[in-house]
Amino acid sequence: MTLPQPPRTALAPALLTATALLALTGCGTSEADGAGGGSGAPVVIRIPDPGNSGVLAVGKKDGSLDKALAKAGAKVRWTGSAGPFAPAAQAMNADQLDIATGSLTSGITSLAQRPGFKFFTAVDPDAAGEGILVKNGSGIASVADLVGRKVAVNQGGTGEYLLLKALARANIPADKVERVYLRPDQTAAVFNAGKVDAWAVWATYAVAEIGTGTAHFVADGAAIGSENYSLNAVRTGFAEQHPKVVKALYQYLRDASAKEKQNPAAYLNVFTDAGPTAVTGKAEQVQIDFTRKGGTVGPIGPEDIKRFKAVAAFYAEQRVTTAEVDVAAHLLDIEKLK
Structure with missing residues (x-):
């Protein structure tokens, strides 16, 4: 938090049921055997379906994300749906998902378990x-x-x-x-x-x-005084096997989030402007205002890590976690990936 x-x-x-996990991940089979492997087939990167708003929704609709990832020999498989980070972390740990987005705070509690993922991007806390x-x-x-x-x-x-x-x-x-x-x-x-x-x-x-x-x-x-960053996580095994794909995804998210901040309305109601997933009326303007005031995707730097540590220490002090979680041990320096 x-x-x-x-x-x-x-x-x-509060605990995730097996049914909920399957709903999140869609298909539980691993993509390892279909991820290139010298066969010339593209690497498949499994990402939760983005729904009706945001940079990934636009990337799905106009094909720009697949186009960006194709340069790194990869393509997206949309699986399940975006939601709370805790079940997504479990899905990455179970090799059923490769990418997920969540808050620093939910990330800390997930890292207190046996994490099979690392964080590779940061967005400043949403004031x-x-x-x-x-x-x-x-x-x-x-x-x-x-x-x-x-x-x-x-x-x-x-x-x-x-x-x-x-x-x-x-x-x-x-x-x-x-x-x-x-x-x-x-x-x-x-x-x-x-x-x-x-x-x-x-x-x-x-x-x-x-x-x-x-x-x-x-x-x-x-x-x-929230220091609750938004973070993107990648399954550790995927990052180790396909660093170029992770780097390409980061670059796409970085550039697209900057465009979204400049023109938030273009990233709302991407597939439909009606129904339960649409943002309409006063709520649409509220979301536009929040996005304009928000941050954009960037690398995780030394100052960010200090703030991560402060949040982890706060969680330990408040007995949300039994001990201070070492967030720094679960970070990727995206700018060093090749």
Whole structure:
């Protein structure tokens, strides 16, 4: 995303089921035997389907991503769908996925297991698009007003980090606020039904809520002091076997994210402007504003690594992890790949 353990309420299972993992990865077979191997066939890189928005959605629709990867002898296989990083990390560990995107915070909790992946890009923390969401008229005007309330968070990920970071910055003991652990895709209904008082969340889910005109951030990433980077991860074995492909993907993401920041509207509603995956009305302008204020894909530098370490230390202090995770041991210097 120092203090005693807070009370915890789980309204939904936090662990990934086998069914959910299969839904994410689509086909569970390895692509190793079809990845070039001297046969002249292109390397297949497995990436979660990007949905209806973002640089990968545009790359899928216009073929620009495959064109960029073809120069490195590769092509994309879209598998499953993009979602939380934890199941994607499990899929990479199981050799069912090669690339995934997630937050630094969810990455740290995944690295605390037995990781089979490395991070190779970084986007600066989202100062505008993540924060503590509350309903208009809730009576919650500051982080201090969360004391004695219930706040929905995703366990070990961005939501839990944002809440703990906000409380620490306001010098409020974490056990003064009840964390309600929910999967992000299950939280909107609970939040809107008033079963929780606030939701620590990021742009993927916040845009729709803010777009209704009935909710707002009581504290955004800037106010919280969030150091929660967005990262791209690659399966370790894939990076070792196909460094040129990883480098080509990085260059595509870097260039495309800069274009997206300049013209966010062109990267929304890529395949359809109607239905549940479309961003419409006020929500569309909210997303455009967040993207314009956001960062772009770049390499992971020394200053980034220092901030990664600070977040890992914070997670250990807050007992989200049992020990400080060594994030630096799981990074690729993309600029050195050949």
